[in-house]
Amino acid sequence: MARDPSVLIFGLDVDDPKAIQGTTRGLLEKYGAERVFGTPLSEDAMTGVAIGLAFGGLRPIHVHIRMDFLMLAMNQLVNIAAKSRYMYGGQVQVPIVVRAMIGKSWGQGAQHSQGLYSFFMNIPGLKVVAPTTPYDAKGCLIHAIRDNDPVIYVEHRILHFQKGPVPEPLYAVAPGKARIAMTGSDVTLVGISYMQLECLRARHYLEAVGISAEVIDPIWLQPLDIDTIANSVRKTGRLCVVDNGWTSCGAGAEIVSAVIEQVQHERAVRVKRLGFAPVTCPPAPTLEDAYYPNGRTIAAAVRDLVTGKANHWLSDERADLREIEFKGPF
Amino acid sequence: MHERFYRSLYRIRRVEEEVARAYPTDKIKSPVHLSIGQEAASVGVCEALGPNDIAFGTYRSHALYLAKGGDLRKMIAELYGKATGCAKGKGGSMHLIDLGAGAMGASAVVGTTIPNAVGYAYAAKLRGSQQVVASFFGDGAVDEGVFHESMNFAALKGVPIIFICENNFYAIHTHQSRRQKLANIAEKARTYGMPAEVIENNDALRVYERVHEAVAQLRAGKPGPFFFECFAYRWKEHVGPGEDYQLGYRMRAEAEPWLDSDPVKTMAARVDKALRARIEAEVEAEIEEAFEFAETSPFPEVTELYTDVVEL
Ligand SMILES: Cc1ncc(C[n+]2csc(CCOP(=O)(O)OP(=O)(O)O)c2C)c(N)n1
Numbered sequence: 001m002a003r004d005p006s007v008l009i010f011g012l013d014v015d016d017p018k019a020i021q022g023t024t025r026g027l028l029e030k031y032g033a034e035r036v037f038g039t040p041l042s043e044d045a046m047t048g049v050a051i052g053l054a055f056g057g058l059r060p061i062h063v064h065i066r067m068d069f070l071m072l073a074m075n076q077l078v079n080i081a082a083k084s085r086y087m088y089g090g091q092v093q094v095p096i097v098v099r100a101m102i103g104k105s106w107g108q109g110a111q112h113s114q115g116l117y118s119f120f121m122n123i124p125g126l127k128v129v130a131p132t133t134p135y136d137a138k139g140c141l142i143h144a145i146r147d148n149d150p151v152i153y154v155e156h157r158i159l160h161f162q163k164g165p166v167p168e169p170l171y172a173v174a175p176g177k178a179r180i181a182m183t184g185s186d187v188t189l190v191g192i193s194y195m196q197l198e199c200l201r202a203r204h205y206l207e208a209v210g211i212s213a214e215v216i217d218p219i220w221l222q223p224l225d226i227d228t229i230a231n232s233v234r235k236t237g238r239l240c241v242v243d244n245g246w247t248s249c250g251a252g253a254e255i256v257s258a259v260i261e262q263v264q265h266e267r268a269v270r271v272k273r274l275g276f277a278p279v280t281c282p283p284a285p286t287l288e289d290a291y292y293p294n295g296r297t298i299a300a301a302v303r304d305l306v307t308g309k310a311n312h313w314l315s316d317e318r319a320d321l322r323e324i325e326f327k328g329p330f
Numbered sequence: 331m332h333e334r335f336y337r338s339l340y341r342i343r344r345v346e347e348e349v350a351r352a353y354p355t356d357k358i359k360s361p362v363h364l365s366i367g368q369e370a371a372s373v374g375v376c377e378a379l380g381p382n383d384i385a386f387g388t389y390r391s392h393a394l395y396l397a398k399g400g401d402l403r404k405m406i407a408e409l410y411g412k413a414t415g416c417a418k419g420k421g422g423s424m425h426l427i428d429l430g431a432g433a434m435g436a437s438a439v440v441g442t443t444i445p446n447a448v449g450y451a452y453a454a455k456l457r458g459s460q461q462v463v464a465s466f467f468g469d470g471a472v473d474e475g476v477f478h479e480s481m482n483f484a485a486l487k488g489v490p491i492i493f494i495c496e497n498n499f500y501a502i503h504t505h506q507s508r509r510q511k512l513a514n515i516a517e518k519a520r521t522y523g524m525p526a527e528v529i530e531n532n533d534a535l536r537v538y539e540r541v542h543e544a545v546a547q548l549r550a551g552k553p554g555p556f557f558f559e560c561f562a563y564r565w566k567e568h569v570g571p572g573e574d575y576q577l578g579y580r581m582r583a584e585a586e587p588w589l590d591s592d593p594v595k596t597m598a599a600r601v602d603k604a605l606r607a608r609i610e611a612e613v614e615a616e617i618e619e620a621f622e623f624a625e626t627s628p629f630p631e632v633t634e635l636y637t638d639v640v641e642l
Contacts, residue, residue, distance in 0.1 A: 012501075012502070012504070013502055013503065013504070016502060016503035016504060016579060017503055017577040017578055017579050018503070018577075038504050038508060038509075039509075040473035040509040040510065041440050041441070041470045041471070041473035041474050041501055041509070042473050042474060042475065043474075044475050045475060068438075068439060069439065071439075072439075072474075072475075072476075106359060107358075107359035107360040107361065107411060107422055108360075108361060108422070108438075109360070109420075109421060109422040109424060109425060109438065110420075110421070110425065110438070111424075111437065111438040111439050112361075112424075112438055277635055277636070278639075279635060279636060279639050280420070280639075282419060282420040282630075282634075282635065283359060283360050283411050283419065283420070283421070283422035284359075284411035284412070284413075284415075284418075284419030284420065284629055284630050284634075285359055285411055285629065286411075286419075286629040286630055286631070286632060287411075287419060287420070287629075287630055287632065287634060287635045288359075289632075290632045290635050291635060
């Protein structure tokens with residue numbers, strides 16, 4: 001915002017005392033109420049306003065404390081933001097960033113736990129990014145702001161608590177390159193958003209039973225860097241995608257089919273999709289535990305995939321692999 | 331009648347105080363939006379409704395659920411995520427439901443139940459069921475497009491509905507004055523073509539009198555809707571059991587008059603002392619039993635994850 005006066009940020013609670021988990025803290029003082037402001041509870045209209053601001057030459061960032069609330073903005077996002085550049089023959093562009101928070105539930109239940117990014121991956125004209133490391137969180141946001149088209153920027157509540165190196169200078173993490181987080185030889189494990197962490201945990205559990213997993217963070221979901229994943233699968237012959245959403249028509253479905261399209265004539269591949277149970281998210285802890293994949297259940301499924309049979313194995317939980325978890329009330 | 335009101339108000343207050351007390355144990359794994367300080371509207375409205383009438387609420391609906399006759403044990407069990415909860419541990423605090431009592435459920439997404447209530451009321455009218463529907467929402471919901479669209483349609487079709495806007499002046503930490511140019515919610519409703527009034531004093535009896543009259547008119551066949559904007563104040567933080575004056579978005583001085591005009595105390599003053607003591611003792615026992623029930627109830631079996639799923 002210091003570099004580019006056309007950038008502004010707004011949305012519910014952007015300027016409130018909690019400042020979107022601290023992510024917007026200090027911005028109001030620094031950049032003033034014209035560029036940093038809270039809004040009425042009017043997701044549909046405010047999305048349209050964001051698009052209008054973009055038509056008017058600015059670069060708005062619109063923030064939502066839950067991705068679930070984006071459902072109220074679907075019309076503007078899908079029918080206007082995604083399509084304007086094309087349907088007006090390239091004469092206009094819509095450089096907006098939509099920050100949408102998702103999360104593991106901790107009893108938040110049906111409407112506060114959904115990872116709905118695949119809805120947007122389905123629409124030509126929208127870019128979608130779901131960074132997991134602090135480094136990528138900064139670099140992808142900077143790219144998203146500079147991008148001349150609409151970007152849905154998906155951030156997971158638990159990932160806000162992650163620590164990692166973040167260089168001081170401005171840098172961009174552009175679409176086009178997935179990251180191999182850990183190399184391995186037996187199976188390619190792709191984890192989306194928070195599930196990246198669970199995949200890294202799963203990798204440790206798998207090590208203990210002699211399976212070497214290559215863990216890949218796709219970072220950008222639209223456009224997807226399929227080449228990096230496909231190359232890994234050429235090596236391992238096995239692909240498991242763990243989605244932070246439902247599997248049906250999900251990001252995992254897309255990744256698996258795109259990889260198969262590439263490698264089907266070169267080698268046989270075994271695939272597996274994991275994600276939320278195909279039901280509405282329940283708050284009861286016993287049900288929630290079964291609803292979400294975790295390091296151990298991922299490891300178990302991957303072991304079955306690698307060995308080609310059901311092993312009925314579930315590793316003991318390892319305390320050293322537990323990490324900070326989201327706690328209520330918010 | 332005052333006794334009934336007092337019992338209901340006192341019970342709701344004490345239930346939520348106990349929820350706040352139990353919360354730090356982390357056994358209640360559900361975000362709780364407490365109504366402490368705001369009980370008057372729920373009690374006043376629900377006392378004016380009959381048992382067959384229907385109420386739709388929001389994520390802040392503990393008071394509404396209880397005032398409408400929702401089962402207390404099942405409510406607490408639901409907050410604990412237990413199989414014995416009113417939604418079998420599948421809803422949580424934000425989705426309380428008791429169909430037998432006419433508590434039609436609640437949504438965590440602001441404004442979403444308003445058109446559902448309008449639809450239900452239209453159905454009641456078409457079926458000639460004589461039911462009246464109450465739709466509860468906050469001042470924040472008035473920001474949403476769906477509020478205005480629903481007002482328009484409800485007035486157009488003359489459905490038997492009573493809109494209750496519980497105006498506590500805040501949406502999370504943002505004051506109404508920072509979201510709406512004018513503080514004229516009832517006036518807005520009026521322009522859609524319905525009688526609308528503001529009830530300022532957070533007194534359950536006053537709410538009851540006004541809503542009771544509206545219900546009588548609806549039952550007598552006068553087309554709806556009716557609109558009431560009830561002022562109230564949220565004593566606790568937006569979500570969670572604590573107070574949050576230290577955040578600085580509101581001052582304790584602003585709260586003082588509301589703390590002084592506590593709707594529970596206002597009603598207590600109208601009830602004989604001995605009777606009050608008896609009511610309080612009965613309520614305390616009931617609450618203790620409900621928490622005990624929740625504590626000792628089982629969690630849902632994992633197989634429950636796949637029940638109540640839409641059939642394909
Ligand atoms: C559509 C939507 N946008 C935003 C939110 C986040 N949110 C949750 S509660 C709330 C405040 C609503 O205020 P109000 O309607 O006045 O009800 P109150 O909490 O004061 O009872 C907001 C903005 C939401 N749940 N749904």
